[in-house]
Amino acid sequence: MLPALFPYKLLPYGFRRKYRPQRFIPKQKDLKSSYDVVIIGGGGHALACAYYLARNHGITDVCILEKGYLAGGNTARNTAIIRSNYLTPEGVRFYEQSLKLYRDLSQDFDFNILYSERGHFTLAHTDAAVRTSRWRAEVNKQLGVDSELIFPDEIARLCPHLNMSDHVRYPILGALYHPPGSIARHDAVAWGYARGATAMGAEVHQQTPVTSIIIENGTVKGVETPRGRVYANKVMQAVAGSTSVVAKMAGFRLPIRTIPLQACVSVPLKPFLDQIIVSGSLHVYVSQSSRGELVMGGSTDPYGLYSTRSTLDFKEGLLGHMLELLPMLGEVKILRQWAGMADMTPDFSPVMGLTPVKNYYIDSGWGTWGFKATPVCGLTMAHTIVNDEPHELIKPFYLDRFVEYAQVGEKGAASVGH
Amino acid sequence: MKVMNCPLNGPRNISEFAWGGEVKPMPDPASLDDHAWGDWLFLENNEAGVVREWWCHVPTSFWFIAERNTVTDEILKTYPAGELFKDRVNFAAKAEKK
Numbered sequence: 001m002l003p004a005l006f007p008y009k010l011l012p013y014g015f016r017r018k019y020r021p022q023r024f025i026p027k028q029k030d031l032k033s034s035y036d037v038v039i040i041g042g043g044g045h046a047l048a049c050a051y052y053l054a055r056n057h058g059i060t061d062v063c064i065l066e067k068g069y070l071a072g073g074n075t076a077r078n079t080a081i082i083r084s085n086y087l088t089p090e091g092v093r094f095y096e097q098s099l100k101l102y103r104d105l106s107q108d109f110d111f112n113i114l115y116s117e118r119g120h121f122t123l124a125h126t127d128a129a130v131r132t133s134r135w136r137a138e139v140n141k142q143l144g145v146d147s148e149l150i151f152p153d154e155i156a157r158l159c160p161h162l163n164m165s166d167h168v169r170y171p172i173l174g175a176l177y178h179p180p181g182s183i184a185r186h187d188a189v190a191w192g193y194a195r196g197a198t199a200m201g202a203e204v205h206q207q208t209p210v211t212s213i214i215i216e217n218g219t220v221k222g223v224e225t226p227r228g229r230v231y232a233n234k235v236m237q238a239v240a241g242s243t244s245v246v247a248k249m250a251g252f253r254l255p256i257r258t259i260p261l262q263a264c265v266s267v268p269l270k271p272f273l274d275q276i277i278v279s280g281s282l283h284v285y286v287s288q289s290s291r292g293e294l295v296m297g298g299s300t301d302p303y304g305l306y307s308t309r310s311t312l313d314f315k316e317g318l319l320g321h322m323l324e325l326l327p328m329l330g331e332v333k334i335l336r337q338w339a340g341m342a343d344m345t346p347d348f349s350p351v352m353g354l355t356p357v358k359n360y361y362i363d364s365g366w367g368t369w370g371f372k373a374t375p376v377c378g379l380t381m382a383h384t385i386v387n388d389e390p391h392e393l394i395k396p397f398y399l400d401r402f403v404e405y406a407q408v409g410e411k412g413a414a415s416v417g418h
Numbered sequence: 419m420k421v422m423n424c425p426l427n428g429p430r431n432i433s434e435f436a437w438g439g440e441v442k443p444m445p446d447p448a449s450l451d452d453h454a455w456g457d458w459l460f461l462e463n464n465e466a467g468v469v470r471e472w473w474c475h476v477p478t479s480f481w482f483i484a485e486r487n488t489v490t491d492e493i494l495k496t497y498p499a500g501e502l503f504k505d506r507v508n509f510a511a512k513a514e515k516k
Contacts, residue, residue: 258466
């Protein structure tokens with residue numbers, strides 16, 4: 001007996017041949033011997049780049065080479081937070097563009113990425129943190145980003161679940177409130193880009209690692225894979241976590257250390273937490289997903305590692321502080337834990353654009369801030385590849401800024417001690 | 419918790435240690451231009467595999483060398499920096515030369 005509210009009208013579709021399920025992404029073809037553009041890495045950034053190469057520039061002879069499976073790296077491992085309330089004007093402009101693209105993405109893809117505006121709170125527990133929040137709010141407002149410093153009364157009104165008591169180790173003194181702060185379904189973002197890009201002609205080749213990069217006279221000619229040599233006019237790498245390993249094949253070094261970033265989720269709970277709560281001093285961030293799970297993250301690991309193992313130390317540190325903010329979660333259990341390998345740069349900004357190798361482009365330095373930049377990275381890297389010149393928005397993030405002492409010190413980055 | 423063997427204090431919890439990054443040969447400050455200095459300071463080999471690094475036991479401020487595998491998260495060996503650096507660096511003499 002089917003329940004009363006069973007969607008009977010859907011039943012015929014399931015039984016009719018006419019309504020067969022369609023492949024979301026076309027079947028993998030044979031690898032051709034040459035392409036216009038080869039993209040190393042099959043995560044969100046790479047797929048977005050292929051999408052905008054096709055849509056904005058008409059370049060469809062694009063091949064994405066992924067060592068593992070589609071979007072199985074940091075695209076699958078982030079905590080899905082989207083915001084633009086950074087500190088540096090360069091950072092704010094860049095991430096604001098990304099947020100604007102995110103808003104239209106479901107329409108753009110004709111596919112729901114479950115984009116959900118929640119409001120983002122960066123809690124301040126010290127006078128210094130309140131000052132930085134004021135600084136960030138003013139930079140944000142100057143650049144048209146909705147952002148304001150608010151104080152305990154207002155925080156308690158907007159988010160009644162937070163423990164506003166003075167009798168804790170780090171009382172909440174204020175918060176940087178960013179109403180457009182959002183979450184989205186991270187896998188859906190990658191799938192949407194993959195479907196769009198492949199529908200326009202790009203090819204995705206999974207389980208195809210790049211084993212070496214062919215360079216002649218300082219110009220990239222192609223890449224070597226176990227499935228054969230692939231020639232390309234232009235090559236881009238977007239492999240956060242393994243950036244240094246791939247760049248080494250191309251013969252240059254980067255200001256990047258690979259450090260794991262861990263996260264976990266709780267068992268699903270009834271929806272109660274609308275907002276995204278972040279505390280830089282306590283190394284906590286938490287939001288509730290559309291499935292009801294609390295998605296929680298903390299700080300990067302204390303030392304570098306090419307591994308995605310989880311540790312108990314991390315959860316002890318994270319949850320100890322979390323219980324101070326949300327004490328009623330004391331009995332709630334952890335459901336899953338994981339880690340991603342983050343590209344940490346000394347100034348907490350990405351490394352993007354041209355490289356010492358001609359026609360070889362890089363999208364890297366995605367430490368703890370990569371998911372929210374997915375659309376804008378695709379857009380700007382596509383522009384950079386086509387014009388052989390960095391897009392206006394990513395000019396400040398060029399590789400040589402470190403030897404020219406023009407770093408972009410992004411103290412608004414999450415999950416890192418400042 | 420992971421345990422690291424401090425050459426001075428013996429086995430201690432990893433939370434007592436601070437990671438200092440890879441051991442790289444220090445260039446001569448007298449003959450160095452800004453570009454090469456930035457290169458030495460910021461660019462990393464970021465090796466996936468066995469690396470040789472600086473570590474510090476924070477409670478005793480003791481700096482030493484550790485060899486570990488960055489893929490398997492194994493600490494292979496720890497020893498005092500004196501085993502690697504036999505001579506004292508004379509910064510005063512180097513600065514004078516400049």
